[in-house]
Amino acid sequence: MEFIIKTKAEKVLDIINLIFLSIISFLCLYPFYNILVTSINDPTDAARGGITFWPRVFSLESYKMVFQNEDIINAFYVTVARTMIGTIIAVLFTAAFAYGVSKRELMGRKFIMSMTLVTMYFGGGLIPTYILIAKWLHLKNNFLAYIIPNMFNVFNAIIMMTFFSSIPREIEESAKIDGANDVTVFIKLIIPLSMPVLATIALFNGVFHWNSWFDAMLYGGSKLKTLQQILMQIINTNNNVSVLAGNLGFKAVSSESIKLATMVITTLPIIFAYPFLQKYFVKGIMIGSVKG
């Protein structure tokens, strides 16, 4: 709107607006920053408080303690494994379905579509799902409890379908004349062509897996704890002062620092992926909202 000639009052409004929005974005960022600087401060010194913008006594003591903790190391491997395996499987599984259903000639397409849409509005809820996974499928204490129940997602399938329907048919047809079947076309042609949308869905899935703790609490058991679950336990232990020296075996004074260091470690991958995340996520939510 460069054509609008601004009066002095309007320019003042612009400045006020800028200041207000800057404060908001500062508030969005500051908690992350504060936790980072406190975590690299000496634990005993940090307990005095007052660390705001810069560490007073620099120390990586808290990180050393975290990296010596076997529970946390194990949780790190579990979380990385579920994020990678879970994401790849979910993307391919959902994409295969979305591609199949994007073909108009598919038999029973209408039925499959309405069956899919029903699941957007209705569901069994927490407890029937728990019974299914824990009692009927016997997936408790099993790594697959993280993977299989999260293999498919209706909303992601719809975003993919929208994209697949926009791919010109001629591209597939020429491949089919050369004797390729639908599965080959999907793997060799459609997947490489759909990288932007697949990356979007992969990021949705990746963040979901990385941040999950509730299913780990329900199905995971002691060997399959995730990072967020460990972090949750550390936070809860810190709150109950009486059990400060609690089940993770830390010294009381440093438990707050352990918490902060673990928070930084669990969040760093998200911060590093963030530039990609926000670009793709925003696109993803747009595709979804245009259709939905």
Next chain:
Amino acid sequence: MEDINTKRKNYIGKKIWAQRYLMILTLPAVLWMIIFNYVPMYGVIIAFKNYEPYIGFLKSPWVGLANFKELFADPTFISALFNTLKISILKLICGFPAPILFAILLNELAFKRAKKLIQTLSYLPYFVSWVFVVGFMYSMLDPRTGVLSVALQNLHIISKETLMMADSKYFLPIVIVSDIWKGLGWNSIIYLAAITGIDGQLYEAATVDGAGRFKRMWHITLPALKPTIVILLILSISGLMNSNFDQLFLMQNSMTQDAANVIGIYSYKMGIVLGRFSYGTTVGLFQSVVSMILLVLANYTSRKLTDESLF
């Protein structure tokens, strides 16, 4: 006749055979949906049974509406119902307009690079888990070392000894503020997209007619956002029965348990912690039915009042 039938069968068989590769791609997910969506939906009928895992799903005895009778007689459930509605309605009143306002202010911002940067930073909280958010709330609200708590003490808003996270008086404000903090930027994306779609000529014409900045916002930007606002409002109203489980579950501690007792948490505690599967399912079923009624009502009201509706 028989001849035609066998021909028809042959035709269908041939069609399936011709589509076998397409089926290989599609059917696994259909099977997945049957197992993970439709089986639990069917499993909801244990709300009318007394389900014991060792007896089995089919053999567990029917109890009619006994679970529902117990539910409405339980004061803990009634208080969970009220807590849920209280938290959700407050979130709706404070949290719903916030991203709209944020999107409009962002759109009015004259400095393009600052706009991009502010936008990018404001999405960040959405991507971290509630575990992280609750973790830093405990740190920042610690009465001795917490930056935010110390700032509030200096402003004489709270006293020196206040443990804000362990005080049911501050529970609701913290729930609302942290909810807005986490969702503000992300929820504004959809409004910003709608604003981008507005024809620039409208603003030009309005300016020529002498409309100032606030008049343009009021008469052009807001009406253009109306369809988006109405749709999201319908969805929010249907979600009134679900106050954020993650957030409240993680925020609860021995001091704030009563304030954090919402339907989702009650259902979890009854159904999974205590192993009363049928009763927990009853709670969940009640919640879904009310949500469905709210959705239909909100949709109907909106269609009458604004001509916008979800279905």
